[in-house]
Amino acid sequence: MKKGRVTIKDIAKALNISASTVSRALKDHPAIKKETKQAVVKLAKKLKYHPNLLAISLLQKKTHTIGVIVPEITSHFFSTIITGIQSVLSPAGYNISISLSNESYDEEVAIVEKMAKSQIDGVLVSPASSTKKYKHFKALQKNGIPLVVFDRDCPGLNVDKVLVDDYDGAFQAVEYLIKSGCKNIAHISGPPELSISKHRLNGYIDALKKNNMPILPENIVHVAGFSHEDGIGPSESLLKSQTPLDAIFAVNDSIAIAAMHTAKKLGFKIPDDISIIGFDDEPHSSYFVPALSTVWQPAYSVGMLSARLLLKHLQDSEEISGYREEIFRPELVIRTSSKEI
């Protein structure tokens, strides 16, 4: 017995035929005698032959592997997107190779460079928050590796994009607050350089503008990160300011929960004294008291569509007939942390 796995040659020798005949028999080549074909197939099964995908990949220069790059994977949002990606790519016969950039531009560049060398078939990426240059992405494209960017936009980069309309989500939330009678609405924004932060901030601003309400700089604070802890300080400074607030729209649920905490601690009743709305609809958000009103994002769909777009590129070969930009509209989910309209 030989060491490694059974190869096409082993079958060929055992049957006293050539390797090419075996190869053909195994893939229903028209010009093959039934008997030989059957014999080959039978023996292949018996020996548990499996084609060496590596050899095939080398030959056809396709690995059937898709690289997925995300900033992190522990948030419900990204893990759900990945689940969506997998639900499309797996049945299509693709492997998924996941890398985490840890929100670092440098790590992202390193990952992309590695992927560019790894004869990967395509890449799905949600850029790190610190990513401002897209040279590494362009290099991928030049190398003929299709790319789809999701969730976080790369302004100016020509590429397929699947985004969520953060602006619209924020706008919906703030307009709801206005309609429910809130007069002095603050916003806890994310890190200023992040496109997500900007879009949500702009939605907040425009909703106020549209309703002829003043934009007060003191009503806008930024957090350094997206965790609960990051939200506490900004919440306090907001709630302790002289102008009495009656609503806070937070850049995400964790920050919103931090704001709820802080508000309660300072004696505010929610939503009677102050309404609070978050963003993301984390699975636990509905179980806080009061249940957090928030903006739901179709994460699973984002993942599925991104994967589908990439597949299309992979199949329709190199037709670069412009790039698609798909934008999902998020949904406002009103629970009990905000007043009724």
Added chain:
Amino acid sequence: MKKGRVTIKDIAKALNISASTVSRALKDHPAIKKETKQAVVKLAKKLKYHPNLLAISLLQKKTHTIGVIVPEITSHFFSTIITGIQSVLSPAGYNISISLSNESYDEEVAIVEKMAKSQIDGVLVSPASSTKKYKHFKALQKNGIPLVVFDRDCPGLNVDKVLVDDYDGAFQAVEYLIKSGCKNIAHISGPPELSISKHRLNGYIDALKKNNMPILPENIVHVAGFSHEDGIGPSESLLKSQTPLDAIFAVNDSIAIAAMHTAKKLGFKIPDDISIIGFDDEPHSSYFVPALSTVWQPAYSVGMLSARLLLKHLQDSEEISGYREEIFRPELVIRTSSKEI
């Protein structure tokens, strides 16, 4: 200009030397003239040469890819484990190919079979809850693909294992409740067939036994799944029973939160009337009111150690000197949903 990527041959031709010389020059072979080496390296850089890893993999029969199989990825626990795995495998030069079994035995088998054919170097797996047979895992081992099982045990399977001592975590929690003066402690257990459920249930039972407290069947209920919703019914039936409870130990945080909700709704004060302790220490658990006492699991470490064990197998070749079984001890985290001792 040729189509594909630059190969070693291109460089060879351009320099009028042989491919093997180029190959040697590129990898610091001792027997190579400095000048040729420099020339090769220089041209390689200029042409942006990258070795085709596929070809190398084919040659050395190693893909430097590790398959990771988890039931799901959206929970904080598994996504943290994966982050831990990545933190070890990535610097070691391995790619990570993640597959989700969706808690389905059949899907898991399909994934494993695919991996067995994919000349993957090794597999890390946390079995689906419905997995009772280990034939597919054994087949992997027979194929010479090292395997490490993590978090969920496979009783009877000879393989490296990295587990968390669920029994001990439960024991700690229940013993704490007893020491804090609780006399009638109920347990909301997980799906009965799951090993995790059993271990935590046994920890609960033994803690009671050790402290000479009765095991009351009516104080043990099972949930069908691990989500908040799954916990509401069982919580109600427990809290509405005639024997007044003064503590609930829940199989995980989501269920514990559901129990808190239900208890509050029924007029219980937490922790004065009833203490509640969960399991997992989800990141949001400390932000509920009262903050949930729970059992923390070293998920990141589980991921890292699993990866390290696998690496050892990969490097030390085939020394099958018995299998290791590493068990982490979880930590009880007391917050305000349980009385002080």
Added chain:
DNA sequence: TTGTAGGCGTTATCAG
């Protein structure tokens, strides 16, 4: 209907 030869990109062995 089947076999031969060449190649995918790289490396190791053996000459020179």
Added chain:
DNA sequence: CTGATAACGCCTACAA
């Protein structure tokens, strides 16, 4: 020091 050659496992013209 460097160059053929074979090999990894498979596929596809081209012959036969």
